[in-house]
Amino acid sequence: QVQLVESGGGLVQAGDSLRLSCTASTRTFSVYAMGWFRQAPGKEREFVASISRAGVSTNTAESVKGRFTLSRDNAKNTVYLQMNSVKPEDTAVYYCAASGDSYRRKDQSSYDYWGQGTQVTVSS
Secondary structure, three states: OOOOEEEEEEEOOOOOOOOEEEEEEEHHHHHHHEEEEEEOOOOOOOEEEEOOOOOOEEEEEOOOOEEEEEEEEEEOOEEEEEEEOOOOOHHHEEEEEEEEOOOOOOOOOHOOEEEEOOOEEEOO
């Protein structure tokens, strides 16, 4: 069982930057591809970004490409989502997830463990 805990959410203004963190309680963190998803009010949860086990490769949704960057530190069991130039439409609950499958997959069913989520609110 892997527990994931997100942190770093909050209220920011449009154009600001924010960094989300997700720390995993497992000794085998490096065997998991990691991803971030988000769910805005009244909408379905959607893929944001994912990163390979070694942190070499990433996959980013078109809606955040060029603004959001994903990285990981396997020594700290932590994955980061750097959010720059945020927009009001980025407002959502952001979830961290771990997958035993490829980072290339964007479907939620490929992710085995999920965090509780952290709220990000962007004001205009």
